[in-house]
Amino acid sequence: MSLIICPGIHEPNLTESFLAGLRSLPTNQKPENILIFPTQDYPAYSSGDILQFLRQNHSLSVPIAFISFSAGVVGAIAAAWGWQLLGGQITAFIALDGWGVPLIGNFPIHRLSHDYFTHWSSALLGSGEDSFYAAPSVEHLELWRQPQIVSGWWIHSLNGKTEQKTRITAAQFLTILLERYHS
Template sequence: MMSLIICPGIHEPKLTESFLAGLQLNNSQNPPDILIFPTQDYPAYSSGHILQFLRQNHPLSSPILVISFSAGVVGAIAAVWGWQLLGGKVTAFIALDGWGVPLAGNFPIHRISHDYFTHWSSALLGSGEDNFYAAPSVEHLELWRQPQTVSGWWIHSQNHTEQKTPTTAAQFLTMLLDRYKT
């Protein structure tokens, strides 16, 4: 079974609890197995600590889907490359406000941004597949605190043309989780 790995940023753990509540994952028929990297014990940006956490808490034979936020994006992208080098499978990687972090891998990558500028400028460093940005823009932490209240645009391609569909950050994330069947 695939697990959902949450790599928060540098903030109070209550914000991550609020983020997960906003996704309403426990209301689904098959709630995912969720592992939250303990940023209260280790630096959010530490790929070595994230990889060690994965090795200690998740079987290498079971795939992972990673949702990371802010400084957690820095550590998480390098950790998943390490996870793959060890033989692990990464189903997808979702970066929320990973501004300035180059993203690349042989797995689906999605960016979620708190405003258009972050969306546009981050895309220069690898945008992956379907993405989302808030419109109107919201504060950085608001994206993590209450994704269900953040309205914006789902950016996707159809017939080689960029399409924009209105949605919320939580709905976009739920769509991705359903796609990858966590």
């Protein structure tokens, strides 16, 4: 499995910090290939540019998971649909603070939010599967900058009707998802 990181509109060092936070946790599965969409060169919300970046840097035959943040969620969800239309396999789509972005697809979708209000209101536009929200809430950029120290609730969907909550960090939640979808 490969991983495409679609950052938002912010300094590139925040994405480096995000990846360092993920790498700090023990995991049995590591993506073979991590691609970072260069938002310093293209708009974070541009699905066409993300799709072109994938076409130039990734093989359709290798499954891919998306991790996107903020404005990057806008471009990434449409690029995921486009990649799938080209014949690519999407193993998972993970959106961090994709507030106001409808998330619909025939692949697993997960949301992480910096506070409960964003979690609740984003779910109105497609909640996806298991999700996470920070509690106590943190600043929007903090969720991306240091996922390893952002504590909150992992919301498990049980049989589609009931929910269970587990206390966890955002980085631990992401690691669980990456291990789940590693192929």
